[in-house]
Amino acid sequence: MTIFEAVHQHAPMLTVLVPMLSAPIIMLFGNRQAAFAIALTASTTSFLLSLQMLLLVAQGGVISYHIGGWAPPLGIEYRIDAANAFVLIIVSSISTVVLPYARRSIADEVAARHHTLFYACYMLCFTGLLGVTATGDAFNVFVFLEISSLSTYVLVALGAKQDRRALSAAYDYLILGTIGATFFVIGLGMLYMATGSLNMVHIAQVLAEGESNRTVRSAFTFIVVGMALKFAMYPLHRWLPGAYTYAPSAVSAFLAATATKVAIYVVLRFIFSVFGIAEEFERNTVQYIMMPLAVVAMFAGSLMATFSLNAKTLLAYSSISQIGYMLLGITLLNSTGLTAGMVHLFNHALTKGALFLAVGAIIYRTGSALVPHMAGLGRQMPWTSASIVIGGLSLIGAPATAGFVSKWVLMQAAFEAGMWPIAVFVVLSSVIAVVYVWRLVEVLYLQPAPEGRSVSEVPMTMLVPIWALALASIWFGIDADFTVQASRTAAEALLAGGFGGEDATIMGTRGRP
């Protein structure tokens, strides 16, 4: 067996394993330059492997990998279908783009003795997010969720060199995140009690055969509420603005683009693949509780963004409203709605990633994230400012940007479900987005620069990642075939329920039952 075949056979495992190994190796080397090189290599490897897996499952189908040589449901299984391959791509591509940027940004924003630690924590967080996505074992989701969350708290707290409030923000996040994780694991406990299994496929089978009972319904509620805390569903979003505002810029960009997306994916996986939406209780929870909250989030998030003084807070609140759009698509419970949710997962990751990186670039040069301090930067930092305009247009959903595609599919889904008021809400909340994006544009371009401030454009290593994401959000706005097609396959896979069931392509060797 050649090395390529071997890597191919173990791809589901290696995607998660390579970043996981990189973290202790970074610690053992203990050298800042080596740490960066190792992290970037691991992240790129992970990206290539997830790309390969996406190609394998793009036409439908499921990959299964039996860890430890024990077959599920007893053994732990990694299971990749179109939905999580798509999310793996989001996470690994964003990480690979953010890392080169992080090098300079972190050198500026984090104390020098913490740099190696930063890369180790970043890779652990990355590992956790990939693991949550790749696994087919419900308890494994919890374990990886904790790996990513715990390292996230550290990453947010590393912003303390810039602003002490990072510490209290990290603490808030720690408390709320832990409550979320606790709810999630309580839900898993109940699910285990009801079904006697932790393997998602097996749980789904047992649930489909048996009658629904109160334990199962409580489990569903606990899991949804726990994860809703993690992805900041309105009104459980209190941790998010603080964490995104005070974290180092590269961390904000990485988290905003990936962490909430992965949590939304987990909810999707549990609602559609594990519990299924056949039961009335599940349907009602999603339609009558989550959908109104999603609509409220769209407006509340946008309104709060309008009044934020700090550009990072503005983007954070905008994230809350964008999460509302994703959730709205999902709660429509039809194929097009799910497609809209998935495609917005991807498009928003690109857009918000670009915006946070661009604001980070401004902080790198001017040292301030306050909107009034950005006056006149449009001339002094033309490239960074232009990327903010592109990102802003995509947030609004202007044609020829990625955001337009998401909203277009979302409107289609709303009409398909016969809920035209939803489409009106989407348009109205987009109008509020125009207001907060315009605030940024006005300050950047129409106000004169203060006397005596001379700043120049950020170095190429930072500009290239920003523009990679900004151009991607234009590219996927014009040529939406790939994203919409991948999202549609993902949506079909989720709606089919049961996480692929028995027929999966086994990679590596088949486990012993």
Next chain:
Amino acid sequence: MNDHHLILRVITRMLTGPILLFGLYVQFHGDYGPGGGFQAGVIFAVGFILYGIVFSLRDLRRLIPDWIIHKLVALGVLLYAGTGIVSMLLGANFLDYNPLAGTPIGGQHLGILLVEAGVGITVFAVMLAIYYAFAGRPPSLNDEDW
């Protein structure tokens, strides 16, 4: 060194050895009975922490400096994952211990021993790191320390 707490100091000296020995017992007995790397790591660390509490953190830090602790944390994880990598290299799935030795049973024994050793090392080092972090905290923080 002052002369206070004579009883504590004598008892600690007597206890440290058995505690460490018990830690090792729990570690290596993990295959057959209750125990394993996690518990063993904690017990083993307790031996050192007790020494640190009764004598001084300064002495303990001289014995095991911070940088060693940091490397040990990483080393344990690496040993765990490395065992899985070796089984991958031998043509099995990640963490499948069967091919590690001549027979599957021998492989499982060796595999779990290595993995538990990894867990033990990391837990031990993390316990000490937490103790150092809390006990070694200066009464007030400088602006530079953040």
